[in-house]
Amino acid sequence: MQPRTFWRYLAQERKAPGIDKAESVLRSFSITEKAIFAALAAIFAVSALLLVAKVSASFTVGVPERGGELIEGIAGTPRFINPLLAISDADRDLTALVYSGLLKATPAGTFVPDLAEEFTVSPDGLVYSFTIKEGAKFHDDTPVTAEDVKFTVEKAKDSALKSPRRVNWEGVAVETEGARNVTFTLKQPYAPFVSNLAMGIMPKHLWENLSADQMPFSSLNIDPVGSGPYRISAVERSRDGIPHSITLRANRDYALGEPYITTLRFAFYGSEKSLVEALSNGSVESASNLSPASAKAIEGKAEILSAPLTRVFGIFFNQNENELLAHKEVRKALAESVDKASIVEDVLLGFGTVADGPLPPTIAKEAAASAASTSTPGLSAFLKAGWKKSPEGVYEQKGKAKGAASTTLSLSLATANVPDLVESARVIEEDWKSFGAKVDVRVFEPSDLNQGVIRPRKYDALLFGIVIGKNSDLYPFWHSSQRNDPGLNIAMYTNAKADRYLERMRQATSTDARQSLYSDFKKEVDADTPAIFLWSPDFIYAAPKKLRGVELGEITVSSDRFAGIEDWYIESDRVWHAFAEGRDRIEEK
Numbered sequence: 001m002q003p004r005t006f007w008r009y010l011a012q013e014r015k016a017p018g019i020d021k022a023e024s025v026l027r028s029f030s031i032t033e034k035a036i037f038a039a040l041a042a043i044f045a046v047s048a049l050l051l052v053a054k055v056s057a058s059f060t061v062g063v064p065e066r067g068g069e070l071i072e073g074i075a076g077t078p079r080f081i082n083p084l085l086a087i088s089d090a091d092r093d094l095t096a097l098v099y100s101g102l103l104k105a106t107p108a109g110t111f112v113p114d115l116a117e118e119f120t121v122s123p124d125g126l127v128y129s130f131t132i133k134e135g136a137k138f139h140d141d142t143p144v145t146a147e148d149v150k151f152t153v154e155k156a157k158d159s160a161l162k163s164p165r166r167v168n169w170e171g172v173a174v175e176t177e178g179a180r181n182v183t184f185t186l187k188q189p190y191a192p193f194v195s196n197l198a199m200g201i202m203p204k205h206l207w208e209n210l211s212a213d214q215m216p217f218s219s220l221n222i223d224p225v226g227s228g229p230y231r232i233s234a235v236e237r238s239r240d241g242i243p244h245s246i247t248l249r250a251n252r253d254y255a256l257g258e259p260y261i262t263t264l265r266f267a268f269y270g271s272e273k274s275l276v277e278a279l280s281n282g283s284v285e286s287a288s289n290l291s292p293a294s295a296k297a298i299e300g301k302a303e304i305l306s307a308p309l310t311r312v313f314g315i316f317f318n319q320n321e322n323e324l325l326a327h328k329e330v331r332k333a334l335a336e337s338v339d340k341a342s343i344v345e346d347v348l349l350g351f352g353t354v355a356d357g358p359l360p361p362t363i364a365k366e367a368a369a370s371a372a373s374t375s376t377p378g379l380s381a382f383l384k385a386g387w388k389k390s391p392e393g394v395y396e397q398k399g400k401a402k403g404a405a406s407t408t409l410s411l412s413l414a415t416a417n418v419p420d421l422v423e424s425a426r427v428i429e430e431d432w433k434s435f436g437a438k439v440d441v442r443v444f445e446p447s448d449l450n451q452g453v454i455r456p457r458k459y460d461a462l463l464f465g466i467v468i469g470k471n472s473d474l475y476p477f478w479h480s481s482q483r484n485d486p487g488l489n490i491a492m493y494t495n496a497k498a499d500r501y502l503e504r505m506r507q508a509t510s511t512d513a514r515q516s517l518y519s520d521f522k523k524e525v526d527a528d529t530p531a532i533f534l535w536s537p538d539f540i541y542a543a544p545k546k547l548r549g550v551e552l553g554e555i556t557v558s559s560d561r562f563a564g565i566e567d568w569y570i571e572s573d574r575v576w577h578a579f580a581e582g583r584d585r586i587e588e589k
Contacts, residue, residue, distance in 0.1 A: 066250070068570030069263040070547060073284035075275045077242060077268045081224045081232075083200030084156050084163040085216060089289060089558045090268060096559035097248060097264065098139075099200025099226035100255060102130050102149065102182075107553035107564045109470055111194055115144055115201060115227060115255055117180075125189035125509055128197070132180040136255050138203045139231040146176035151204040153184075160212035168196045189507040191514070192471030200226060229254045229566050230264060244268055260549070260569035285544040289558040291420065292349040295540045302542040307552035307561075308362040309539045312355050313421075313465040315413070315428070315532040316491040322411055322460040329385050330409070331529040332378025337435035338428055340534050347423045351538040357522045360536035362554055363472050364518065378529075395436040410438040414453050415463035416446045424534070425463050455485040462490060465537075469556045472514065474521070475502045491530040498524040546570050 076090040086095045104114035113119065117133040136144040153174045156165040172193075173185040186193060203225055210218055222243060223232055230248035238244050248264040267284050269275040276294045278284045280301055295304050315338075319326040340354045353361050387395045387409065395409040413428065415421045422443055429439045444453060453459050466477050466488065476482055479502050482489040501521035508514045525531075539555035549568045552561055 062572055064260045064549060064567075064569035065571040065573050066258065066260050066569075067262050068260075068546075069265065070261055070286060070544075070568075070570065071265045071267065071284050072286045072288075073267050073269055073275045073278050074287070075269050075272045075289070077244075078222065078246070080216070080221045082215075082221050083202065084152070084161065084165055085221065087164060092557055092559040093288075093562070094246065094248075094266065095200060095224075095226075096228070096562045097230040097565065098224050098228045098232065099202070100228040101198040101200055102132075103194065103197040104256065105195070105198050105470070105560065105563050107551040109553055111198065114198070125191070125507070126186045128184040128186075128193070130182050130184075130197075132182070133255055134180065136227065137253055138227045139225045139251060140203070140206075141253075142203060142205060143179075144201060144203075144227055145179045146182040147179075148201050148204045149182045150174050150176050151208065152199070152202045155202070155207070155212075155215075156199070158212050161215060165196075165199060168199075172196075189509070191506065191509055192469075192473045195469070195471045200228065202226075227251075227255065229256070229259045233263075254566065256566055259566040260571070261565075279542055286542055286547065288539070288541045288561055290540040290542060292347075292351040292540070293419070295351065295542065296349055298542055303545055303547075305541045305543055305550065305552055306351055306538040307541075307555050308353065308360060309537045310360050310363060310468045310470055310554050310556045311465050312358060312360055312468060312533055312536055313424075313463070314355070314534050316462045316464060317530055318457060318459050318461065318492060319530075320492060321458065324407065324409065324411065325460065327385070328529060329378060329381035333382035333387075333435070334378075334432060334437065335529055335532040336378045337437075338431050338532055338534070343424050343427055344535050347420055347427060348535065348537060351540055352535045353538075355533040355536045357533055358468075358474055358478060358525060359472060359518065359522075360468060360554075362536070363468065363470075364522075389436050393436055394438055408438060409436060410440075411460040412440040412442055413461045413463055414442045414444065414449065414459040416449045417443050418446065420537075421463055428463065454490060457485070457490075457492065464490065466490075467556060470554060472518075473506060474518075475506055478502060478521075478525070493525075493528070493530040495524050495528060498528075548572070 074090045074093060076088050078090040078094050079088070080086050080091045081094045081098055082091070083095050083099050083101075086092045100114045102114060102116040102119070103111040105111055113133075115132055115136050116130045119128060119130040121128050130149075132144055132146060132149070138144060153169055153172070155161060156163050157169045157172075159166070171187045175183045175185070177183070184193075184197075206220060206225055207215065207218075215221075223235060225231075229251055231251050232246065233249040234245075234247040235243050236245040236247075244267065246266050248266075250259045250262050252258045267278065269278060272291065272294060275284075275287050276290070276297055279287055279298050286302070290298075298304075315334075317325045317331055324330050344350065344352045344354055355361060357364055385397065387397050390396050396406045397409075398406050413425055415425045425441045425443070429441050432439045442459075454462065454464070468474070468477075476488045478489055478491075478493050478498065480489070480494040480496075480499055481487065483492040483494065498521055501517050501524070505514050505517045505521070508517060539552065539558070539561070541550075541552065541561055543550060547568060547570060549564070550561075551564050551567070553563060555561060
């Protein structure tokens with residue numbers, strides 16, 4: 001057959017055998033029969049598609065894909081994207097993404113090697129030895145070395161820099177051996193020390209020529225170079241030079257693997273109110289550290305995720321400022337008259353958990369349950385002490401000396417001008433008034449409360465929260481050595497047995513030992529009632545439905561939400577089982 005003839009042959013219109021008969025039959029159908037036939041054909045097509053989808057689901061598996069962009073809003077503006085100087089939530093959020101440490105905290109609360117290839121801890125708990133991964137490098141392609149680690153730690157310890165991290169490194173000696181080995185030596189065992197090793201490592205070659213006075217003013221604080229999962233791509237500033245948006249790109253060379261989400265863009269807002277408005281109108285897709293009221297306001301417009309915060313809010317008594325509070329029966333009676341559950345439900349809108357001890361319930365776990373109070377009910381002891389209600393419904397105690405004036409149950413309650421705290425203070429005020437106490441609620445701006453009330457210990461009772469952290473170290477908050485400023489023992493609690501338990505908890509290397517010691521410590525606190533433990537709040541994160549793979553563990557600061565950022569994803573695909581080996585699978589819903 002000639003080529004031209006062949007192409008004409010192919011171009012000729014053809015019909016499969018039987019098509020003419022089928023068309024003839026269809027033309028012979030009535031309108032009703034045609035409608036029935038069309039319906040049956042549609043059912044057949046849909047069934048075939050469903051069957052194919054089911055077969056595909058059986059032989060394929062979902063896997064995350066790299067790509068996508070997440071736009072997140074933050075209330076506040078970053079000043080120090082720097083692991084040694086970060087002080088605000090905005091600072092810490094970006095620092096957690098740009099920098100990485102020898103270790104990395106996981107959402108499960110454990111620590112895994114990050115820049116470190118391996119590490120060991122000496123049997124006595126004094127020496128921590130690390131080997132840095134070969135090939136670990138900063139965003140400018142400079143290798144991460146042991147000298148970078150030593151430089152970062154020494155700068156953290158520099159009193160002239162005034163780093164918030166300084167207290168974590170006091171008394172710690174750091175030595176290097178070669179380019180990849182670094183050793184930390186402690187003066188005494190300190191189990192929570194491991195959390196310090198997640199501190200971001202700074203590139204010595206970019207910072208070493210800056211003095212402690214110059215470091216806060218360096219442009220590297222806003223355009224930093226780290227070794228974390230993301231690198232700074234663009235910084236957009238206002239006319240005043242203040243950043244209003246920062247874009248980050250995934251770091252392909254990140255020690256734990258390139259993150260799935262390609263782009264993170266952060267927009268900064270002056271208040272939570274403006275941030276919530278941006279969430280509502282779609283200007284941003286996600287936001288963290290929201291108040292319960294804000295979370296309720298955007299329900300339906302974003303997915304609301306929550307996780308326990310490692311904080312405990314309570315009422316801390318100052319027995320030195322108000323003599324009445326030096327009496328245990330008074331403290332216990334006041335404690336028993338507060339309805340904690342109503343605060344969690346009505347003020348926190350359910351975003352919290354009732355607390356019954358110095359540790360958040362999620363951290364205390366079995367230890368909290370086993371440390372039940374053995375003290376007697378406060379009201380009976382209170383009444384036995386001679387307290388009686390006046391006609392006005394306020395408790396009074398007659399003077400012991402003849403002719404002495406009666407004492408009225410009266411106290412003040414100080415707190416910060418923060419909506420949840422102010423509303424909670426009003427609930428407590430009503431509870432105490434209903435019980436029979438005169439209460440004066442005093443609200444201060446946060447800075448004024450810290451400087452003029454807390455530091456000089458000028459309060460009868462203080463409604464406040466303490467940040468415990470994942471290391472569960474209660475020493476700074478309850479040891480008698482910390483009862484005066486700058487110590488954090490705001491209840492000014494003094495108990496020799498409790499001190500010993502706290503000291504041993506710091507050195508205990510096993511979870512069981514720490515929990516046992518906590519149980520013993522809590523029994524002492526329950527018996528003494530230096531404070532009323534009220535609630536442990538939830539961390540609230542609003543996220544778009546497109547965002548998957550998010551796992552929020554216990555949160556100490558808002559940046560902890562990024563503990564598993566390399567596993568977050570937006571894009572996904574389905575592949576045959578044989579090709580999914582070695583790739584992360586998507587959990588089937």
